[in-house]
Amino acid sequence: MFERTSNIDYVILEKTSSVKALGSSLGLDASSLPVMEQLGLLNDFNAVSKPVRQFNFYNEAIESIGVVDFSCMPEIGGYPAIILDRPAFYNVLLKKLPKEKILYGKKVSSIEHDEHSATVKCADGSDIVIGADGAYSAVRTNMYKDLAARGKLSASDAHPLSYDQNCLVGVSEPLDPSDHEMLRRETCDFEIVIPKTDPFYAIYMPLPGNRVSWAVIHNVPRAEAMAGDTKLSEWHPDASVDMSNFVRHQPSPFKGTLGDIIDKTPKELISKIQLEEKFFESWYDGRVVLLGDACHKVVPSAGLGANLAILDGVHLCNLLVDIPSTSLENITKVFENYYEKRSKIAQGALTNARQFGKVMSDRGFISEVVRKLFLNYIPDWMTRWSNAQRLQYRSQLHFLPQVPDRGNPKAQPQEPRMFVDAQVA
Structure with a gap:
């Protein structure tokens, strides 16, 4: 894919024996696609995706209640x-x-690190350990255990994750495009059903191959959420049956009901998870650092999680590739810069995702008014401004040929190269 230019080698530890990609779908946008173009992956991603045009919102009678344009x-x-x-x-x-x-079947059980190296019990020694293993990160668990033992773990980070939503997701088998005009479009419109009475909403996303990616998000009463077993946040196909029965009556924009779409989805591609969000305050310790959901868990309402994690990786990679040596002093400088720059962006994304989720999830008269204003009375210039603010960070890998910035307005300037630019100065 590209020639490595750093002295830092890498290995990926995967706890399962093979990668089984459960879930529904994910979105990539201009914040992460320039990097994919640099890596020669853009055409591959375009071939298996559809461009998003707009979000169409409906009530329980499948009557339009508003549109959000992303053209x-x-x-x-x-x-x-x-x-x-x-x-x-x-x-x-x-x-x-x-x-x-x-390396498959490598579940992290412990991590040891000092001034010279970091060692994962199930792997060989290495210079650093990057925990990109999700909301219930084993790397974070080990790192926080060590921080707590030294009295350096904050009260917020010590508090376990809680959840307030159940999510049922799946990808259908191919449907007949002659029956569904939505499938015949070259673009993907998100079809979102928000009923007045049901405590859940459904999202339908047409995919290539006449398939439909779908998700149902159900608000959980706070008492139930606090008592829930958040370890169930892992993807569990077997846990989906009860929720499938609970939601299947809702009318669908693809004719019939949500249950009809569920019945056209292979059971192994249906899974239920619990959704939570949290910004973790501690992202690194010594030679261990966290990335993506492991340090900033975002609910999927606004589709920001994948792009955030990719840009975390880009920023960290740009810093590490220039590092003159893997001394603890240099590693600390890298991690401090990474946290300073990426944590602010992550906090903003959590706020945006939370606000968008509330617009879709909340029920009651006030929520109905807010939703109506959001979907029908926000001027186009405000939507454009909001997207421009979110997409202003379009970082690229500085050690690969740069791709043109085709956006308007132009992206934020690339971060200075910490070690190289400092030496030049």
Whole structure:
């Protein structure tokens, strides 16, 4: 995929024996697609995705209650937002990764690190350990245990994750496009049903191959959420049956009901998870650092999680590739810069996702008024401004040939190269 230019080698530890990409779909946009173009993956992603045009909102009678237009995204960022199913996303990445760099069946049980090296119990010693293993990160658990033992773990980070939503997701088998005009479009419109009475809403996303990616998000009463077993946040196909029965009566924009779409989805591609959000205050300790959901868990309402994690990786990679040596002093400088720059962006994304989720999730008269204002009376210039603010960070890997910035307005200037620019100065 590209020639490594740093003295830092890498290996990926995967706790399962093989990658089984459960879930519904994910979105990539102009914040992460320039990097995919640099890596030679853009055409692969375009081939298995659809560009997003707009979000269409309906009530329980499948009557339109508003539209949010995203057709300005290619102009603002230079790329459309795209939607693809998770198996397709993983397949594109795995096709380019050297097979010998992925070690399967490697569940992290402990981490030791000092001034000279870091060692994961199930792997060889290394210079650093990057925990990109999700909301219930084993790397974070070990790191926080060590911080707590030294009295350096904050009260917020010591508090366990809680959840307030159940989510049922799946990807249908191919449907007949002659029966569904939505499938015949070259673009993907999110079809979102928000009923007045049901405590859940449904999202339908047409995919290539006449398939439909769908998700149902159900608000959980606070008492139940606080008492819930948040370890169930892992993807569990077997846990989906009860929720499937609970939601299947809701009318669908694809004719019939949500239950009809569920019945056209292979059971192994249906899973239930619990959704939570949290900004963790401690992102690194010594030679251990966290990335993505492991340090900033975002609910999927606004589709920001994947792009945030990719840009975390880009920023960290740009710092590490220039590091003159892997001394603890240099590693600390890298991690401090990484946290300073990325944590502010992550906090903003959590706020945006929370606000968008409330617009879709909350019930009651006031919520109905807010939703009506949001969906029908926000001027186009405000929507454009909001997207421009979100897409202003379009970082690229500085050690690869740069791709043109096709967006308007232009992206934020690339971060200075910490070690190289400092030496030049």
